Amino acid sequence: MYFLGFNCYGHNAAAALLKNGEIVGAVEEERLNREKHSGRFPELAIRHLMALGGVESSDLAGVGYYWAPWREMRSAVAHLVRYAPESRHLLSGASFTTEYRGRLPAMLRVRQRLERTIGPLKSDRFSYIPHHQCHAASAFFPSGFDRAAVLSVDMLGEWTSTLFAVGEGLVIRPLNEIPFPHSLGMVYAAFTQHLGFEPINDEWKVMGLAPYGKPRFTKLFEELIELLPDGRFRVNTNLVAYHVRGRKQMLRPSVSAVIGAPRAPDDGLDDRHADIAASLQRRIADAMMHCVTWLQKTTGAADLCLAGGVALNCSANGEILERSGFRRVFVQPAAHDAGTALGAALHLAHQHGSPRVVFPSAYLGPAYSDADISRALTRADLTFRRADNLEDEVAELLASNRIVGWFQGQMEYGPRALGNRSILADPRDAGMKDKINSAVKFRESFRPFAASVLAEHQGEWFTMADVSPYMTINFRAREGRAQQGPAVIHEDGT
Numbered sequence: 001m002y003f004l005g006f007n008c009y010g011h012n013a014a015a016a017l018l019k020n021g022e023i024v025g026a027v028e029e030e031r032l033n034r035e036k037h038s039g040r041f042p043e044l045a046i047r048h049l050m051a052l053g054g055v056e057s058s059d060l061a062g063v064g065y066y067w068a069p070w071r072e073m074r075s076a077v078a079h080l081v082r083y084a085p086e087s088r089h090l091l092s093g094a095s096f097t098t099e100y101r102g103r104l105p106a107m108l109r110v111r112q113r114l115e116r117t118i119g120p121l122k123s124d125r126f127s128y129i130p131h132h133q134c135h136a137a138s139a140f141f142p143s144g145f146d147r148a149a150v151l152s153v154d155m156l157g158e159w160t161s162t163l164f165a166v167g168e169g170l171v172i173r174p175l176n177e178i179p180f181p182h183s184l185g186m187v188y189a190a191f192t193q194h195l196g197f198e199p200i201n202d203e204w205k206v207m208g209l210a211p212y213g214k215p216r217f218t219k220l221f222e223e224l225i226e227l228l229p230d231g232r233f234r235v236n237t238n239l240v241a242y243h244v245r246g247r248k249q250m251l252r253p254s255v256s257a258v259i260g261a262p263r264a265p266d267d268g269l270d271d272r273h274a275d276i277a278a279s280l281q282r283r284i285a286d287a288m289m290h291c292v293t294w295l296q297k298t299t300g301a302a303d304l305c306l307a308g309g310v311a312l313n314c315s316a317n318g319e320i321l322e323r324s325g326f327r328r329v330f331v332q333p334a335a336h337d338a339g340t341a342l343g344a345a346l347h348l349a350h351q352h353g354s355p356r357v358v359f360p361s362a363y364l365g366p367a368y369s370d371a372d373i374s375r376a377l378t379r380a381d382l383t384f385r386r387a388d389n390l391e392d393e394v395a396e397l398l399a400s401n402r403i404v405g406w407f408q409g410q411m412e413y414g415p416r417a418l419g420n421r422s423i424l425a426d427p428r429d430a431g432m433k434d435k436i437n438s439a440v441k442f443r444e445s446f447r448p449f450a451a452s453v454l455a456e457h458q459g460e461w462f463t464m465a466d467v468s469p470y471m472t473i474n475f476r477a478r479e480g481r482a483q484q485g486p487a488v489i490h491e492d493g494t
């Protein structure tokens with residue numbers, strides 16, 4: 001039985017195809033249309049998967065879409081009334097036009113859009129699936145855990161920011177949820193914008209900047225995100241404005257009075273910016289810990305699955321693995337919205353009784369043959385040769401401080417380069433980060449790089465006895481290792 005899942009008209013559009021519960025493939029549209037974070041209908045991704053599986057529309061037992069638009073509309077109207085009159089700002093300007101005149105009607109017609117690409121579907125084969133159910137499914141079903149606590153922590157999906165659930169066998173049971181505007185993802189986005197980066201895209205830069213600063217604005221962030229009983233939290237709407245003014249003004253002026261004016265994208269970064277990032281990161285990590293602690297108490301589960309955009313915060317995830325008491329933490333590489341394509345397909349497949357299959361690897365995207373590669377190299381007018389002993393040659397290049405672009409096999413699903421489309425370099429050279437940044441023309445010198453360590457040797461390097469194959473969980477380096485891998489061991493020792 002084949003199931004297709006996809007997401008679009010938000011950000012990070014993707015598609016995933018399953019056969020009897022196994023992943024045939026999963027790919028983000030941006031990799032094929034070359035538009036970073038593309039939210040367009042994933043025409044190329046879907047065509048690729050259908051061709052790969054040799055599948056026609058009539059073969060599909062179900063198609064799942066990652067959003068329930070009707071749910072959102074009801075909540076949006078209630079929100080406008082609740083926050084009137086200030087919410088009138090949402091009704092004018094770009095956010096309303098793109099969100100409610102553009103996005104929602106497109107979502108309501110998405111089945112027709114799909115049928116134009118793959119041909120007609122049988123009438124009962126298309127489902128809108130609530131956003132957080134997709135995130136939760138993408139985390140729990142492939143985790144390999146029989147039973148686990150599940151936290152989907154996001155900006156918002158329909159009108160929910162956070163879902164608490166417990167997964168068991170083929171069922172995920174929701175326990176609690178937190179509605180917008182109380183959203184860790186939105187708060188992170190608001191400060192990403194304040195720091196002069198692009199919200200919903202550059203949050204990882206803020207996470208990378210945080211270890212360089214001191215969390216000296218703790219008091220403000222404690223007022224901003226209040227931790228409540230039952231694992232819940234509340235965002236102080238006297239300090240944020242995103243819920244009434246959209247992206248035009250995400251924070252109240254009273255926040256700038258404490259932490260200073262917003263940074264323009266081309267301005268330099270100083271200690272104050274790093275301190276803001278550190279304070280934000282501290283509070284977000286504490287809030288996540290608060291959520292998972294409640295989940296653990298309530299479910300008694302030994303293991304935890306995380307999903308949603310905020311679950312790409314590998315620093316916070318590392319703290320959760322280190323301190324929450326959960327035995328294992330699973331975060332699949334596409335924890336953000338691209339992963340909802342996989343989640344939507346899994347949700348349907350397991351409803352139809354497909355068996356659970358452990359996440360095989362992040363390498364779920366397209367691969368290219370040697371003939372494809374030599375054609376592309378010729379077209380780009382590059383000189384090339386076949387190496388007789390590629391691994392030895394590359395090891396030698398790395399040891400002599402060269403930077404290597406490494407391309408092999410199937411493309412990664414999710415935002416992280418995990419060894420099939422990666423930049424490789426020697427981590428022993430402290431200057432290597434700057435070297436890569438200037439060679440690849442990255443602007444941000446704090447951009448973190450990750451270590452790739454053989455699983456058999458991981459205990460020699462890190463204090464935690466687990467693996468992190470998807471770069472979604474940070475580990476603490478053992479004492480004395482920072483000098484040996486200065487280019488990959490961060491300011492905070494992770």
Ligand SMILES: [Fe+2]
Pocket residue numbers: 131135154155156157308309336337
């Ligand atoms: Fe999401």
